[in-house]
Amino acid sequence: MARIMLQHRLLEIAIAEFAAKGLEGASTRGIAAAAGTAMSSITYHYGGKEGLYLAAADYIAAQVCQEMAPVIDEIDLSGDIGAIEARRRIHDILLQMIDTMASDRSEAWSLFIMREQMAPTEAFDRIYGGLMGKMLETLCELVCITTGLNDRDTARIAVITLTGQVLVLRASRATVLKLMKRDTMDAEAVATLASHIAANTDAILDRLSMERQDPA
Amino acid sequence: MARIMLQHRLLEIAIAEFAAKGLEGASTRGIAAAAGTAMSSITYHYGGKEGLYLAAADYIAAQVCQEMAPVIDEIDLSGDIGAIEARRRIHDILLQMIDTMASDRSEAWSLFIMREQMAPTEAFDRIYGGLMGKMLETLCELVCITTGLNDRDTARIAVITLTGQVLVLRASRATVLKLMKRDTMDAEAVATLASHIAANTDAILDRLSMERQDPA
DNA sequence: GTCTATACTACGATAGAC
Protein backbone atom coordinates (compact mmCIF):
# COMPACT_ATOMS: atom_id res chain seq x y z
CA MET A 1 0.00 0.00 0.00
CA ALA A 2 2.74 2.37 0.96
CA ARG A 3 4.48 1.28 -2.22
CA ILE A 4 1.57 2.36 -4.32
CA MET A 5 1.53 5.77 -2.67
CA LEU A 6 5.24 6.11 -3.36
CA GLN A 7 4.67 5.35 -7.03
CA HIS A 8 1.97 7.99 -7.19
CA ARG A 9 4.27 10.43 -5.49
CA LEU A 10 7.06 9.61 -7.91
CA LEU A 11 4.72 10.13 -10.86
CA GLU A 12 3.49 13.46 -9.55
CA ILE A 13 7.02 14.68 -9.05
CA ALA A 14 7.92 13.41 -12.51
CA ILE A 15 4.98 15.28 -14.02
CA ALA A 16 6.03 18.48 -12.30
CA GLU A 17 9.59 18.09 -13.54
CA PHE A 18 8.61 17.17 -17.09
CA ALA A 19 6.12 20.03 -17.17
CA ALA A 20 8.67 22.56 -15.97
CA LYS A 21 11.68 21.43 -17.99
CA GLY A 22 10.45 19.14 -20.70
CA LEU A 23 11.47 15.57 -21.45
CA GLU A 24 15.11 16.37 -22.10
CA GLY A 25 15.40 19.05 -19.43
CA ALA A 26 14.17 16.90 -16.57
CA SER A 27 16.61 14.46 -15.01
CA THR A 28 15.80 11.04 -13.62
CA ARG A 29 18.36 11.63 -10.90
CA GLY A 30 16.56 14.75 -9.77
CA ILE A 31 13.12 13.15 -9.92
CA ALA A 32 14.25 10.11 -7.97
CA ALA A 33 16.00 12.26 -5.38
CA ALA A 34 12.91 14.44 -4.92
CA ALA A 35 10.82 11.31 -4.43
CA GLY A 36 13.31 10.04 -1.90
CA THR A 37 14.29 6.97 -3.85
CA ALA A 38 17.10 5.71 -6.00
CA MET A 39 17.28 6.52 -9.68
CA SER A 40 17.49 2.84 -10.58
CA SER A 41 13.99 2.30 -9.21
CA ILE A 42 12.77 4.32 -12.21
CA THR A 43 14.53 1.85 -14.46
CA TYR A 44 13.02 -1.03 -12.56
CA HIS A 45 9.44 0.23 -12.59
CA TYR A 46 9.24 2.05 -15.90
CA GLY A 47 12.16 0.78 -17.93
CA GLY A 48 13.80 4.19 -18.12
CA LYS A 49 13.16 7.85 -18.60
CA GLU A 50 10.96 7.41 -21.64
CA GLY A 51 8.82 4.84 -19.86
CA LEU A 52 8.41 7.18 -16.91
CA TYR A 53 7.35 9.95 -19.28
CA LEU A 54 4.68 7.78 -20.88
CA ALA A 55 3.48 6.62 -17.47
CA ALA A 56 3.21 10.26 -16.49
CA ALA A 57 1.08 10.90 -19.58
CA ASP A 58 -1.23 8.01 -18.71
CA TYR A 59 -1.49 9.27 -15.14
CA ILE A 60 -2.44 12.74 -16.39
CA ALA A 61 -4.99 11.32 -18.81
CA ALA A 62 -6.61 9.37 -15.98
CA GLN A 63 -6.64 12.36 -13.66
CA VAL A 64 -8.03 14.76 -16.25
CA CYS A 65 -10.59 12.15 -17.21
CA GLN A 66 -11.74 12.01 -13.62
CA GLU A 67 -11.79 15.79 -13.38
CA MET A 68 -13.83 16.31 -16.52
CA ALA A 69 -16.08 13.28 -16.12
CA PRO A 70 -19.00 15.13 -14.49
CA VAL A 71 -19.44 17.50 -17.41
CA ILE A 72 -18.71 14.96 -20.15
CA ASP A 73 -20.57 11.87 -19.02
CA GLU A 74 -23.73 13.90 -18.98
CA ILE A 75 -23.78 13.82 -22.74
CA ASP A 76 -24.02 10.04 -22.83
CA LEU A 77 -27.64 10.10 -21.76
CA SER A 78 -28.50 12.55 -24.50
CA GLY A 79 -31.38 10.97 -26.34
CA ASP A 80 -32.49 14.32 -27.56
CA ILE A 81 -31.53 17.50 -25.83
CA GLY A 82 -32.63 20.90 -27.02
CA ALA A 83 -30.59 23.83 -28.28
CA ILE A 84 -30.76 25.59 -24.93
CA GLU A 85 -29.64 22.56 -22.96
CA ALA A 86 -26.82 21.93 -25.46
CA ARG A 87 -25.60 25.46 -25.03
CA ARG A 88 -25.69 25.14 -21.27
CA ARG A 89 -23.48 22.07 -21.50
CA ILE A 90 -21.03 23.86 -23.78
CA HIS A 91 -20.69 26.54 -21.16
CA ASP A 92 -20.24 23.93 -18.45
CA ILE A 93 -17.43 22.23 -20.33
CA LEU A 94 -15.65 25.49 -21.11
CA LEU A 95 -15.97 26.59 -17.50
CA GLN A 96 -14.48 23.33 -16.33
CA MET A 97 -11.65 23.77 -18.83
CA ILE A 98 -11.01 27.29 -17.61
CA ASP A 99 -10.89 26.07 -14.05
CA THR A 100 -8.44 23.33 -14.98
CA MET A 101 -6.30 25.60 -17.14
CA ALA A 102 -6.20 28.46 -14.69
CA SER A 103 -5.82 26.70 -11.37
CA ASP A 104 -2.38 26.26 -9.93
CA ARG A 105 -3.46 22.83 -8.76
CA SER A 106 -3.32 21.45 -12.26
CA GLU A 107 -0.59 23.72 -13.58
CA ALA A 108 1.73 20.79 -14.14
CA TRP A 109 -0.88 18.82 -16.07
CA SER A 110 -1.67 21.64 -18.41
CA LEU A 111 1.97 22.47 -19.00
CA PHE A 112 2.75 18.83 -19.70
CA ILE A 113 -0.12 18.62 -22.17
CA MET A 114 0.81 21.95 -23.78
CA ARG A 115 4.34 20.75 -24.38
CA GLU A 116 2.96 17.66 -26.05
CA GLN A 117 0.63 19.75 -28.19
CA MET A 118 3.52 21.79 -29.52
CA ALA A 119 5.87 18.87 -30.08
CA PRO A 120 3.81 15.67 -29.95
CA THR A 121 5.32 12.33 -29.01
CA GLU A 122 3.66 9.01 -28.31
CA ALA A 123 2.44 10.55 -25.06
CA PHE A 124 0.13 12.88 -26.97
CA ASP A 125 -1.81 10.01 -28.48
CA ARG A 126 -2.37 8.57 -25.02
CA ILE A 127 -3.66 11.86 -23.67
CA TYR A 128 -5.76 12.59 -26.74
CA GLY A 129 -7.20 9.09 -26.77
CA GLY A 130 -7.72 9.16 -23.03
CA LEU A 131 -10.26 11.93 -22.97
CA MET A 132 -9.39 14.95 -25.05
CA GLY A 133 -10.65 13.49 -28.29
CA LYS A 134 -13.93 12.44 -26.77
CA MET A 135 -14.41 15.81 -25.13
CA LEU A 136 -13.75 17.70 -28.36
CA GLU A 137 -16.11 15.50 -30.34
CA THR A 138 -18.72 16.01 -27.65
CA LEU A 139 -18.27 19.74 -28.02
CA CYS A 140 -18.70 19.45 -31.79
CA GLU A 141 -21.92 17.53 -31.29
CA LEU A 142 -23.21 20.13 -28.85
CA VAL A 143 -22.31 22.97 -31.20
CA CYS A 144 -24.26 21.27 -33.97
CA ILE A 145 -27.28 20.86 -31.72
CA THR A 146 -27.31 24.38 -30.32
CA THR A 147 -26.74 26.07 -33.68
CA GLY A 148 -28.75 23.69 -35.81
CA LEU A 149 -25.70 23.13 -38.00
CA ASN A 150 -25.36 19.91 -39.93
CA ASP A 151 -21.87 20.77 -41.09
CA ARG A 152 -19.53 19.11 -38.62
CA ASP A 153 -16.47 20.67 -40.27
CA THR A 154 -17.77 24.10 -39.41
CA ALA A 155 -18.61 22.89 -35.93
CA ARG A 156 -15.07 21.61 -35.48
CA ILE A 157 -13.61 24.95 -36.42
CA ALA A 158 -15.96 26.60 -33.96
CA VAL A 159 -14.71 24.21 -31.28
CA ILE A 160 -11.11 25.08 -32.16
CA THR A 161 -11.72 28.79 -31.76
CA LEU A 162 -13.86 28.37 -28.64
CA THR A 163 -11.25 26.27 -26.90
CA GLY A 164 -8.55 28.63 -28.16
CA GLN A 165 -9.96 31.33 -25.94
CA VAL A 166 -9.49 29.02 -22.98
CA LEU A 167 -6.14 27.51 -23.92
CA VAL A 168 -4.55 30.91 -24.29
CA LEU A 169 -4.90 31.34 -20.54
CA ARG A 170 -2.31 28.65 -20.03
CA ALA A 171 -0.41 28.63 -23.30
CA SER A 172 0.29 32.35 -23.12
CA ARG A 173 0.10 32.75 -19.39
CA ALA A 174 3.06 35.11 -19.34
CA THR A 175 1.47 37.45 -21.89
CA VAL A 176 -1.94 37.30 -20.23
CA LEU A 177 -0.46 38.26 -16.87
CA LYS A 178 1.52 41.12 -18.43
CA LEU A 179 -1.56 42.41 -20.20
CA MET A 180 -3.66 42.22 -17.06
CA LYS A 181 -0.82 43.77 -15.06
CA ARG A 182 -0.81 40.99 -12.50
CA ASP A 183 1.73 38.66 -11.02
CA THR A 184 -0.59 35.74 -10.43
CA MET A 185 -3.87 34.49 -11.79
CA ASP A 186 -6.12 34.93 -8.77
CA ALA A 187 -9.71 33.81 -8.48
CA GLU A 188 -11.08 37.22 -9.34
CA ALA A 189 -9.11 37.41 -12.57
CA VAL A 190 -10.25 33.91 -13.53
CA ALA A 191 -13.88 34.85 -12.87
CA THR A 192 -13.58 37.98 -15.00
CA LEU A 193 -11.99 36.06 -17.85
CA ALA A 194 -14.57 33.29 -17.56
CA SER A 195 -17.49 35.70 -17.87
CA HIS A 196 -16.00 37.35 -20.94
CA ILE A 197 -15.26 34.01 -22.54
CA ALA A 198 -18.83 32.90 -21.86
CA ALA A 199 -20.19 36.05 -23.49
CA ASN A 200 -17.90 35.56 -26.49
CA THR A 201 -19.03 31.97 -26.75
CA ASP A 202 -22.65 33.08 -26.96
CA ALA A 203 -21.77 35.67 -29.56
CA ILE A 204 -19.97 33.08 -31.68
CA LEU A 205 -22.72 30.48 -31.34
CA ASP A 206 -25.39 33.06 -32.11
CA ARG A 207 -23.52 34.01 -35.24
CA LEU A 208 -23.43 30.40 -36.40
CA SER A 209 -27.14 29.96 -35.67
CA MET A 210 -28.03 33.10 -37.60
CA GLU A 211 -25.85 32.23 -40.57
CA ARG A 212 -27.62 28.92 -40.82
CA GLN A 213 -31.04 30.56 -40.85
CA ASP A 214 -30.00 33.42 -43.09
CA PRO A 215 -26.97 32.49 -45.17
CA ALA A 216 -26.70 35.96 -46.67
CA MET B 1 30.52 39.77 -44.85
CA ALA B 2 30.60 36.01 -45.17
CA ARG B 3 31.13 35.94 -41.43
CA ILE B 4 27.96 37.83 -40.82
CA MET B 5 26.06 35.42 -43.03
CA LEU B 6 27.53 32.53 -41.07
CA GLN B 7 26.35 34.08 -37.82
CA HIS B 8 22.86 34.48 -39.25
CA ARG B 9 22.95 30.89 -40.39
CA LEU B 10 24.11 29.75 -36.97
CA LEU B 11 21.32 31.71 -35.30
CA GLU B 12 18.69 30.30 -37.61
CA ILE B 13 19.86 26.76 -36.95
CA ALA B 14 19.94 27.51 -33.24
CA ILE B 15 16.37 28.83 -33.36
CA ALA B 16 15.21 25.70 -35.16
CA GLU B 17 16.92 23.49 -32.61
CA PHE B 18 15.72 25.43 -29.60
CA ALA B 19 12.20 25.52 -31.02
CA ALA B 20 12.14 21.80 -31.67
CA LYS B 21 13.83 20.58 -28.49
CA GLY B 22 13.81 23.44 -26.04
CA LEU B 23 16.74 25.06 -24.28
CA GLU B 24 17.82 21.91 -22.45
CA GLY B 25 17.04 19.54 -25.28
CA ALA B 26 19.09 21.31 -27.92
CA SER B 27 22.82 20.69 -27.97
CA THR B 28 25.50 23.20 -28.78
CA ARG B 29 27.54 20.47 -30.42
CA GLY B 30 24.66 19.66 -32.74
CA ILE B 31 23.96 23.29 -33.55
CA ALA B 32 27.60 24.03 -34.30
CA ALA B 33 27.94 20.92 -36.43
CA ALA B 34 24.82 21.76 -38.43
CA ALA B 35 26.19 25.24 -39.02
CA GLY B 36 29.49 23.76 -40.15
CA THR B 37 31.54 25.35 -37.42
CA ALA B 38 33.21 24.42 -34.17
CA MET B 39 31.27 24.37 -30.96
CA SER B 40 33.73 26.66 -29.29
CA SER B 41 32.81 29.42 -31.69
CA ILE B 42 29.47 29.55 -29.87
CA THR B 43 31.33 30.16 -26.64
CA TYR B 44 33.42 32.82 -28.31
CA HIS B 45 30.55 34.72 -29.91
CA TYR B 46 27.79 34.26 -27.37
CA GLY B 47 29.48 33.19 -24.17
CA GLY B 48 27.77 29.81 -24.11
CA LYS B 49 24.47 28.09 -24.68
CA GLU B 50 22.46 30.60 -22.65
CA GLY B 51 23.94 33.52 -24.54
CA LEU B 52 23.15 31.85 -27.85
CA TYR B 53 19.59 31.34 -26.65
CA LEU B 54 19.17 35.02 -25.80
CA ALA B 55 20.74 36.04 -29.10
CA ALA B 56 18.24 33.77 -30.82
CA ALA B 57 15.42 35.54 -28.95
CA ASP B 58 16.70 38.94 -30.07
CA TYR B 59 16.99 37.69 -33.64
CA ILE B 60 13.40 36.45 -33.55
CA ALA B 61 12.16 39.71 -32.06
CA ALA B 62 13.85 41.63 -34.86
CA GLN B 63 12.47 39.32 -37.55
CA VAL B 64 8.93 39.34 -36.20
CA CYS B 65 9.15 43.10 -35.82
CA GLN B 66 10.03 43.38 -39.48
CA GLU B 67 7.25 40.97 -40.43
CA MET B 68 4.55 42.75 -38.47
CA ALA B 69 5.77 46.28 -39.12
CA PRO B 70 3.45 46.99 -42.08
CA VAL B 71 0.29 46.38 -40.07
CA ILE B 72 1.53 47.94 -36.84
CA ASP B 73 3.29 51.07 -37.98
CA GLU B 74 0.11 52.17 -39.65
CA ILE B 75 -1.34 52.96 -36.26
CA ASP B 76 1.33 55.56 -35.56
CA LEU B 77 -0.25 58.02 -37.92
CA SER B 78 -3.61 57.65 -36.22
CA GLY B 79 -4.70 61.15 -35.39
CA ASP B 80 -8.27 60.06 -35.36
CA ILE B 81 -9.47 56.99 -37.14
CA GLY B 82 -13.07 55.87 -37.10
CA ALA B 83 -14.66 52.73 -35.75
CA ILE B 84 -14.76 51.10 -39.17
CA GLU B 85 -11.12 51.83 -39.96
CA ALA B 86 -10.11 50.59 -36.49
CA ARG B 87 -11.93 47.33 -37.06
CA ARG B 88 -10.29 46.90 -40.45
CA ARG B 89 -6.89 47.25 -38.80
CA ILE B 90 -7.79 44.70 -36.14
CA HIS B 91 -8.62 42.25 -38.90
CA ASP B 92 -5.36 43.06 -40.66
CA ILE B 93 -3.31 42.39 -37.57
CA LEU B 94 -5.08 39.12 -36.78
CA LEU B 95 -4.70 37.99 -40.39
CA GLN B 96 -1.00 38.73 -40.25
CA MET B 97 -0.77 36.80 -36.99
CA ILE B 98 -2.59 33.85 -38.50
CA ASP B 99 -0.24 33.87 -41.44
CA THR B 100 2.78 33.96 -39.16
CA MET B 101 1.39 31.30 -36.81
CA ALA B 102 0.25 28.96 -39.52
CA SER B 103 3.03 29.20 -42.04
CA ASP B 104 5.79 26.65 -41.97
CA ARG B 105 8.20 29.42 -42.80
CA SER B 106 7.98 30.85 -39.30
CA GLU B 107 7.24 27.60 -37.51
CA ALA B 108 10.47 27.81 -35.57
CA TRP B 109 9.79 31.37 -34.44
CA SER B 110 6.33 30.62 -33.15
CA LEU B 111 7.45 27.46 -31.41
CA PHE B 112 10.33 29.31 -29.77
CA ILE B 113 7.98 32.04 -28.58
CA MET B 114 5.37 29.54 -27.42
CA ARG B 115 7.93 27.73 -25.32
CA GLU B 116 8.86 31.04 -23.72
CA GLN B 117 5.23 31.87 -23.08
CA MET B 118 4.74 28.64 -21.17
CA ALA B 119 7.98 28.82 -19.20
CA PRO B 120 9.30 32.37 -19.48
CA THR B 121 12.97 33.17 -19.13
CA GLU B 122 14.84 36.38 -19.74
CA ALA B 123 14.28 35.75 -23.44
CA PHE B 124 10.57 36.35 -23.03
CA ASP B 125 11.11 39.92 -21.86
CA ARG B 126 13.22 40.59 -24.93
CA ILE B 127 10.58 39.26 -27.27
CA TYR B 128 7.72 40.92 -25.43
CA GLY B 129 9.57 44.22 -25.29
CA GLY B 130 10.69 43.91 -28.88
CA LEU B 131 7.26 44.04 -30.45
CA MET B 132 4.67 41.87 -28.82
CA GLY B 133 3.82 44.34 -26.09
CA LYS B 134 3.43 47.18 -28.53
CA MET B 135 1.29 45.10 -30.85
CA LEU B 136 -1.03 44.00 -28.04
CA GLU B 137 -1.42 47.55 -26.74
CA THR B 138 -2.16 48.68 -30.29
CA LEU B 139 -4.86 46.04 -30.49
CA CYS B 140 -6.33 47.25 -27.18
CA GLU B 141 -6.44 50.77 -28.51
CA LEU B 142 -8.13 49.65 -31.71
CA VAL B 143 -10.68 47.61 -29.77
CA CYS B 144 -11.53 50.67 -27.69
CA ILE B 145 -11.98 52.77 -30.81
CA THR B 146 -14.09 50.30 -32.75
CA THR B 147 -16.36 49.42 -29.82
CA GLY B 148 -16.50 52.83 -28.20
CA LEU B 149 -15.25 51.31 -24.95
CA ASN B 150 -13.40 53.48 -22.47
CA ASP B 151 -12.60 50.53 -20.24
CA ARG B 152 -9.16 49.37 -21.24
CA ASP B 153 -9.31 46.40 -18.88
CA THR B 154 -12.24 45.02 -20.82
CA ALA B 155 -10.44 45.77 -24.06
CA ARG B 156 -7.39 43.85 -22.85
CA ILE B 157 -9.49 40.81 -22.07
CA ALA B 158 -11.03 41.05 -25.51
CA VAL B 159 -7.53 41.13 -26.99
CA ILE B 160 -6.58 38.06 -24.97
CA THR B 161 -9.53 36.08 -26.28
CA LEU B 162 -9.17 37.36 -29.84
CA THR B 163 -5.51 36.42 -30.00
CA GLY B 164 -6.32 33.14 -28.27
CA GLN B 165 -8.25 32.05 -31.34
CA VAL B 166 -5.12 32.62 -33.38
CA LEU B 167 -2.56 31.24 -30.97
CA VAL B 168 -4.38 27.95 -30.66
CA LEU B 169 -3.46 27.25 -34.27
CA ARG B 170 0.15 26.91 -33.22
CA ALA B 171 -0.06 26.11 -29.52
CA SER B 172 -2.41 23.19 -30.11
CA ARG B 173 -1.40 22.37 -33.64
CA ALA B 174 -1.54 18.64 -32.97
CA THR B 175 -5.12 18.83 -31.72
CA VAL B 176 -6.20 21.16 -34.50
CA LEU B 177 -4.84 18.80 -37.14
CA LYS B 178 -6.51 15.81 -35.50
CA LEU B 179 -9.83 17.63 -35.34
CA MET B 180 -9.59 18.74 -38.94
CA LYS B 181 -8.45 15.26 -39.96
CA ARG B 182 -5.40 16.54 -41.76
CA ASP B 183 -1.70 15.83 -41.68
CA THR B 184 -0.55 19.31 -42.55
CA MET B 185 -1.88 22.83 -42.35
CA ASP B 186 -2.28 23.67 -46.02
CA ALA B 187 -3.25 27.02 -47.47
CA GLU B 188 -6.88 26.05 -47.87
CA ALA B 189 -7.21 25.06 -44.22
CA VAL B 190 -5.58 28.30 -43.16
CA ALA B 191 -7.96 30.32 -45.30
CA THR B 192 -10.98 28.52 -43.86
CA LEU B 193 -9.77 29.06 -40.31
CA ALA B 194 -8.98 32.70 -41.04
CA SER B 195 -12.47 33.42 -42.34
CA HIS B 196 -14.10 31.84 -39.30
CA ILE B 197 -11.80 33.69 -36.94
CA ALA B 198 -12.64 36.93 -38.73
CA ALA B 199 -16.36 36.27 -38.37
CA ASN B 200 -15.92 35.42 -34.68
CA THR B 201 -13.94 38.59 -34.22
CA ASP B 202 -16.79 40.65 -35.63
CA ALA B 203 -19.28 38.82 -33.42
CA ILE B 204 -17.18 39.52 -30.32
CA LEU B 205 -16.58 43.17 -31.21
CA ASP B 206 -20.25 43.68 -32.03
CA ARG B 207 -21.17 42.25 -28.67
CA LEU B 208 -18.85 44.69 -26.91
CA SER B 209 -20.24 47.61 -28.91
CA MET B 210 -23.81 46.66 -28.10
CA GLU B 211 -23.14 46.16 -24.41
CA ARG B 212 -21.71 49.63 -24.23
CA GLN B 213 -24.79 51.16 -25.84
CA ASP B 214 -27.23 48.97 -23.96
CA PRO B 215 -25.67 47.68 -20.75
CA ALA B 216 -28.70 45.58 -19.90
C1' DG C 1 38.88 35.25 -34.83
C1' DT C 2 38.47 30.44 -35.47
C1' DC C 3 39.43 25.64 -34.66
C1' DT C 4 41.58 21.49 -31.91
C1' DA C 5 42.24 19.22 -27.81
C1' DT C 6 40.99 18.49 -23.35
C1' DA C 7 39.06 18.97 -18.65
C1' DC C 8 35.07 18.62 -16.01
C1' DT C 9 30.38 17.66 -15.00
C1' DA C 10 26.01 15.35 -15.25
C1' DC C 11 23.13 12.20 -17.42
C1' DG C 12 20.93 7.46 -18.34
C1' DA C 13 21.61 2.67 -18.15
C1' DT C 14 23.27 -1.50 -16.06
C1' DA C 15 25.22 -4.96 -12.94
C1' DG C 16 25.34 -6.79 -8.59
C1' DA C 17 24.80 -6.68 -3.34
C1' DC C 18 21.22 -7.17 -0.02
Add this chain to the structure above:
DNA sequence: GTCTATCGTAGTATAGAC
Protein backbone atom coordinates in the same frame (compact mmCIF):
# COMPACT_ATOMS: atom_id res chain seq x y z
C1' DG D 1 12.10 -4.85 -4.85
C1' DT D 2 15.39 -1.51 -3.63
C1' DC D 3 19.83 0.56 -3.25
C1' DT D 4 25.06 1.21 -4.34
C1' DA D 5 28.62 1.37 -7.53
C1' DT D 6 30.17 1.94 -11.94
C1' DC D 7 30.31 2.48 -17.01
C1' DG D 8 29.79 4.88 -21.27
C1' DT D 9 28.09 8.99 -23.36
C1' DA D 10 27.14 13.75 -24.07
C1' DG D 11 27.11 18.33 -22.48
C1' DT D 12 29.65 22.98 -21.47
C1' DA D 13 33.67 25.46 -20.83
C1' DT D 14 38.52 26.46 -21.29
C1' DA D 15 43.26 26.64 -22.87
C1' DG D 16 46.20 26.95 -26.49
C1' DA D 17 47.64 26.37 -31.52
C1' DC D 18 47.23 28.80 -35.78
